[in-house]
Amino acid sequence: MPDLFLDIETAPLFTKEEYFQTKEKIDSGELSRTSDNRDLFWRFDRGGLTPFEGKVILITYKINNGHVFRLKEWEMGEKEMLKKFYDLVVDLQRGVGTDRLKIIGHNILRFDLFFIYNRMKHHKIEDEKWLHQWIINKPEVIDFLQTHLPLNDFKTKGLRHDVLAYAYGFPVKSTLGSGEIPHYFQEDYGKIIEYSEREFIYPDLYKKIISEGTISKEQLLESIKHYEELQEQSKTK
Template sequence: MSHLFLDIETYSAPNNPDSSINPYLSESKVIVISYSFYLGFKPPIKEEIKAPVFLKEWESNEKDILQQFYTFLREIQKSDPYVKITGFNILKFDLPYLFARMKHHGIASERDLYDILIRPFGVDIFQISPVISGNTMKHEQLWGINHKEASKFFNLQVKEGSGLDCSRYYDAKQYDIIMKYCTEELNFEQLLDAMYLHIRDTVVQQNQNITRQ
């Protein structure tokens, strides 16, 4: 098993802001694909984290970066069909958006796109964030939190700005600011490790309390 940490930035058009979340609009497009790949059964610890790879739409075009990423996924899944894809809200956003945009550009058939993007086992940190959310207890239901709040909880660096800000920087061709944002956002290796340790320590403490009773 290997580990792929993934994030994308999408374009929010001034005349159609939904293009950043709906991949089927004429203005929709992926502007950055960020990822880090690690071989091995266990995900990386802090000392093993490496710089991510960035595929930038403005250096070529959307179809080109989608094709590059699809080819990369095909290659790693040939050697490891059990690659684990991790991100923040990837199950609802990143992977479906990539699926739709790759289909739009004719990168591959729906069947192949499913095998590459949807079929692999995924870890969505947003889906497990209710365990650190104060609102879970307050509202007596599972209540997820956003990436900034999760980073703050674990005292990790918090990204500046938002995805919408990136679209305005894109319009202004301020690509260096976009890359700063993308670099700060892709802290999923640290988030995953911190989340695991938090859950482990909580369970250990609960078991110790039960033993003392």
């Protein structure tokens, strides 16, 4: 079975007009986390983190040593994009044999696969039992966050993408995925692709871990410390 490297980008469920109207209310102080309409504030602030108030806008994937492909919501709509990805995952698992499809990425157990599965349910891409079978149950998942838990005293705190990238000698993103949400609603899609290109280190990271093994606990903790220091420096600028 092949290796499928995966990453997604998400955004809150707003129209372009709704997004900028809500942003204006927040910027003016009319809407806040303590407002009567606080649910709108939180949908703006955190909607891209939950499949119940957000949507998938970009699916980036690579199969084995092949090309990197990107399915873009702004070109085909979320439903069609998810259907294409579902069909791909099913096709990759149709072969005979005991090997299972490996889906590989960072924090994909808690975020990417959970988000994709629930958005597929929302759009009724397939009967729920088959969605669960092909997306959740059958694939073998290799999650770099989970892989490094033993080196971090089994704590998820600190195991960010940039921490692992720095520890293994890869470039860091410098921005969070949530920073791409304004670009989406501004229709500046090129910026989202640029971010995705910086983030999608997973094929090379996997290859490095396979050939050289994981970093030491000391290296990981040093990388976490380095990341935290950079965050503190950015707050003082």
